[in-house]
Amino acid sequence: MTFLHRPKSLKELLKTRHDLPDAMLLAGGAGIMKILHKLEEPPHDVIDLGGIPDLTGIQVGRFGTWLGAMTTLHELTDDVLVRKHHPCLSEACSHGPPQVRARVSIGGIASGRRFEVLPALMVLGARIEYRGQETPQRRDRVQDCLRKDAAKGEVVVAVHLPPHQDGDQTVFRRIQGGSGDVVIAGRLRVADGEVKEAGLVVGTPTQPGLHIAAVEEALIGRPVSARPISLMEQSFVDLDPEGSVSSYARAASSRVLRSWLEHLS
């Protein structure tokens, strides 16, 4: 038999989570059935995050953007301010069946490590806010969360995005591939004719980090340069243990993004 707990505030949630550290969390619910299929028996306790106002809402301000953990992909695509300030995230959230996007939460994405949205969060410099009753509040970079699990008793309460800066350009592309879709998110900041920041993250459902030449080819139809493949291979870093999210070294990112943006304009 499964017991359902429905905390009504963040304080109540943290207490329940602390008292029942093995309880399953229920957010949008889109991933629950797949998790249940892998369990030998249903969980004894489930904590429903659905009725907690502290986990909902989108706030866009001068100091950045706050996304409550229960914000759905659908809300992120629909929100005018998110579309304006973080088009790359909005675009990343617009893929997938509407029946799923209406339910999947950004907190679920951050914990479930889905390859579709994480690259966009990473290039935007997002931080995930964890809270626990007995652990200090912390905000970790998305790339740091990929290799470690949340501490027992912790919950994702929000995702924070730094404010958009002058000269920022972001791009997001989803490409259908033979063994599953590949998503590519990029951010380039040029000021006074100089590249100040460049980030390129590629997410794939299964295969290990894509080759940068393949990325270029997917984006622009041809490799940007004819450098030998072996050299290019050194320019990416796998960000998760499965190697399904990779980030590219700054020089490579900058080169590919500039050609990509030129190509798009």
Next chain:
Amino acid sequence: MKLSFRVNSKIEVLDVEPLTPLIEVLRDRLALIGAHQGCTGDNCGACTVLVNDVPVYACQVPVCQVDDAEVRTVEGLTADAERLAPLQEALAKAGATGCGFCTPGMLMIGLALRQRQPRPGPEELRELLSGNLCRCTGYEAIVQAMLEVME
């Protein structure tokens, strides 16, 4: 747990395990077998129902999430069991059904869109239908029939 929700405007009160998939409750407990179970979670869309007017895959929704909610299934499209709803009639007339397995899910998408927007364009309809698979019709007939009835 004790759960109460409305299905096609009728209040249902059930004692049920909270993580039971909604589709099982609809089909096995309430004998509403219109929503089909095709793939159990790989996006076929045959199980699509509306929860508070939003289309969801009933095979993926734990029933505790519909507590106090309004669920609509294909059975609720028309109050008169002897007559087809305009959306159903349009699909039938246009030959937009083959085996019919996907049809209940497609109809619920049509209903959701119609409620959201009285005169949707083909792009909006296609986008909303993107989570529903049809192996028989090639989709175009479904899109055309729905657009016609919504005009």
